[in-house]
Amino acid sequence: MCGIVGAAARRDVVPVLIEGLRRLEYRGYDSAGLAVIDEHSRLVSARAVGKVAALADRLDAEPFAGQVGAAHTRWATHGGVSEANAHPQRSGDNVAVVHNGIIENYESLREVLEGKGYGFHSQTDTEVIAHLIDSHLQTGLGLREAVRTSLGELDGAYAIVAVTPDEPTRLVAARRGSPLVLGVGNGEHFVASDAAALLPVTRHFVFLEEGDLVDLTADSAEVIDLQGTTVTRPVVESSLSADAADKGGYRHYMLKEIFEQPKALGDTLSERFAHGRPLEAVLGPDAAELLPQVRGVHIVACGTSYHAGLVARYYLEQGGGVPCTVEVASEYRYRDPVVPPGTLFLAISQSGETADTLAALRFARGSGYVATAAICNVPESSLVRESDLVLMTRAGPEIGVASTKAFTTQLAALGLFGMLVARHNRLDARMEKLYARQLLHVPAQVEKTLQLESAMIKWAEWFADKHHALFLGRGPSFPVALEGALKLKEISYIHAEAYPAGELKHGPLALVDADMPVVAVAPNNRLIEKLKSNLQEVRARGGQLFVLADPDTGIRSEPGIEVVTMPEHIEALQAPLVYTVPLQLLAYHVAVARGTDVDQPRNLAKSVTVE
Known part of the structure; x- marks a missing residue:
């Protein structure tokens, strides 16, 4: 994995491919490359380790052109970061392939292909695909049938694009378990792993379904399903503009997205309430029939979305008396989950293409x-298309690898979702209206909280030369602490852990000293006095405390404890959304102070489409 762009046109597609790769840089990658069929029907390619800019420099030095081609940004899965392992992978001068995903049976296929005389020059599973397609071309099949036959021999997940000089005007692509979109232009066609890559050339897209294969030329695009039948998929006009993913004057995408949160939260909540209560119809036409049957919820997600799920457990159980379990998607389907009668399965994902979460949904x-x-x-994601009930977050494009507005909009959506489920259990109309008012006030609270940026910059100066940090919270603030620790480690590379504050005595207290900053989230709730006691345990060991405190807690700065007071009192439902924001700002400014790559942190990808 990570990013794919392909094109068939009557013009040179190299600039289109390069620009498409640039627009996919946010996904995270370690190398880039492209291949085209040139005017002499020859397969030509270039690859480079590092950023797309390095590939562009290589093409400036040794230019080539072509009207059919494919490009890729790679995030290493099989084999290290090297030019030999970058995509496209070729089978001699006859086939070039770019590929997202993992081929699970590549070793056995490699042995078979080596027995047929194919030599391998990389450590990748992708090179197997190129040779496999070539082996079928050698039997007399055309590119489409060679690709289709090869797909029947592959186990695993993939999005694939293949070209051959034998058919210099054709490009064939396919998807299973990894996203791929078809772009429809004026006398030209494109494919990409994300529609954002193609916005400069088209706003008309076909979101390919699981198992689809598409046969492209400049003039035509034919989609074939798993059974080999030509099918018609709807063309959707995107509302996004080509500049939707610009930084907008901010230094980094991440900072822009942090400051977009009031609007994103407002968009997520708007038009979803009537007469002070959430509308069931926001979950889809079947909600009115299904929600009364729900007696419990299983939440499955990965990473930041998992932390959102942990918050939702408090919403559902404390607010509505609905039993809830939350599980990491990569673990869920490899045990035998017990499903009590009346249980709803809820998957949370920013992209809707997270491989483990999708697999869990299909298992469920x-x-x-x-x-x-x-x-x-x-x-348009697979997760949305394959679920019975859907609630969209309306965060807009999120380019920074470290999720910010996607997380807070998930929390807002989960608050709304929790009310709808709890309505059919113990949540009465009076409390539902109170919770609705609190939730609808969150965008304004976040707007005020963003004014704490200067305070977080001061904290960041203290963190910049540290190697470890500890985050504490109690109740719903514990998942917020988990998210704060994750943000810090993702982009600053400081080792950070989060614990329920009551667990300090059970191990983490051994780590506390003057060089271990300890961040605490302190809303004024029923656990505040217990949290204060936990903070005293840290101070007694010489730890330096950094506390985000509700103005009603009475916690004030003094030697050994730095306190930033929130702009106003924050209710329990609101707290996870609002307290998350200064932790995002802290992580961002620590990363800036340390000089790391904020938007594209090392070793990470935005959309994790492999297990």
Whole structure:
């Protein structure tokens, strides 16, 4: 994995491919490359380790052109970061392939292909695909049938684009378990792993379904399903503009996205309430029938979305008396989950293409749940299309690898979702209206909280030369602490852990000293006095405390404790959304102070489409 762009046109597609790769840089990658069929029907390619700029420099030095081609940004899975392992992978001068995903049976296929005389020059599973397609071309098949036959021999997940000089005007692409979109232009066609890559050349897209293969030329695009039948998929006009992913004057995408949160939260909540209560219809036409059957919820997600799920457990159980379990998607389907009667399965994903979360959803569909539901930011994603109930977050494009506005909009959506589920259990109309008012006030609270940036810059100066940090919270603030620690480690590379504050005595207290900053989230709730006691335990060991405190807690700065007071009192439902914001700003400014790559942190990808 990570990013794919392909094109078939009557013009030179190299600039289109390069620009498409630039627009996919946010996904994270370690190398880049492209291949085209030139005017002499020759397969030509270039690859480079590092940024797309390095590939562009190489092409400036040794230019070539072509009207059909494919390009890729790679995030290493099989084999280290090297030019030999970068995509495209070739089978001699006859086939070039770019590929997202993992081919699980590549070793056995490699042995077979080596027996046929194919030599391998990389450590990748992708090179197997190129040779496999070539082996079928050698039997007399055309590119489309050679690709289709090869797909039947592959186990695993993939999005693939293949070209051959034998058919210099054709490009063939396919997807299974990894996203791929078809772009429809004026006398030209494109494919990409993300529509954002193609916005400069088209706003008309076909979101390919699981198992689809597409046969492209400049003039035509034919989609074939798993059965080999030509099918018609709807063309969707995107509302995004080509500059939707610009930085807008901010130094980094991440900072821009932090400051976009009031609007994103407002968009997520708007038009979803009537007469002071959330509308069931926001989950889809089947919600009115399915929600009364729900007696419990299983939440499955990865990374930041998992932390959102942990917050939702408090919303559902404390607010509505609805039993809830939360599980990491990569673990969920490898045990035998027990599904009590009346349980709803809820998957949370920013992209809707997270491989482990999608696999968990597909496993859940045959496991006896009342229904499946998704909270997601991408309406055309696989997760949305395959779920019974859907609640969109409306965060807009999120380019920074470290999630910010996607997380807070997930929390807002989960607050709304929790009310709808709890409505059919113990949440009465009076409390539902109170919670709705609190939730609708969150965008304004976040706007005020962003004014704490200067205070977080001062904290960041203290953190910049540290190697470890500890984050503490109690109740719903514990998942907020987890998210704060994750943000810090993702972009500053400081080792950070989060614990429930009551667990300090059970091990973490051994780590506390003057060089270990300890961040605490301190809303004024029923656990505040217990949290204060935990903070005293840190001070007694010489630890330096950094506390985000509600103005009603009475916690004030003094030697050994730096306190930033929130702009106003924050209720329990609001606290996870609002307290997250200064922790995002802290992580951002620590990373800036340390000089790391904020938007594209090392070793990470935005959309994790492999297990």
